[in-house]
Amino acid sequence: MLEELGFWCSKEELLHDNPLDFNRPNPLLLVDDNWFADCDPDLLKTIEWYLTRAFIESHELAYSFCRFSTCTLALEQPRIMGACTLTDGVYCWPEGYWHYVSHHHVKPPQEFLNHLVDRYGTIAEMTRKARDEKKLLLWDDTEHKAVEMPHAMQEWITSFTTVQVTRDSVAKGWNLPRHRGLIRYFT
DSSP: OEEEEEEOOTTGGGGGSSSSSSSSSOOOOOOHHHHHHHHHHHHHHHHHHHHHHHHEEEEOOSOOSSSSOOOOHHOOOGGGOOOOEEOSSEEEETTTHHHHHHHBBBOHHHHHHHHHHHHHHHHHHHHHHHTTTTTOEEEEEETTTEEEEEEEEEEEHHHHHSSSOOOOOTTOOOOHHHHHHHHHHTT
């Protein structure tokens, strides 16, 4: 079973300090402006790459919404919130999770950041070939591996979400030993 990340409490619970479900936190309480300001730009690029280029776990037929009620970006461009759930085979997160990190400075949990550092090279290599062939990978939960996505599904996803199959390189400037230290520094 995949460990969920970035799935939030209900809209009604946003007004309370303690959500009813511990696994569905209130993102308003996870903002860490200091972490974001002090975070190495190369590390942020790596986090962005990882959160936006993993495997597709599933998709919905409507966009999510931003839990920050004053977020004009999400209101003007609802597509950025996405309709997909992405995964690396261990964690899963909504397509719009990067929006929360980059625009609202929601800090991902430390254990996920450590996991990301450990798995980055593996995920980059697994997705590289598929992206070179302009294909998306779908997570097969039964087989516990990424498989080629059916063409019709890929066409819908690339037409209506932020997920694309353009060739891209891995995050520039990645230095694993240096970033391991940075990750642990910002706990």
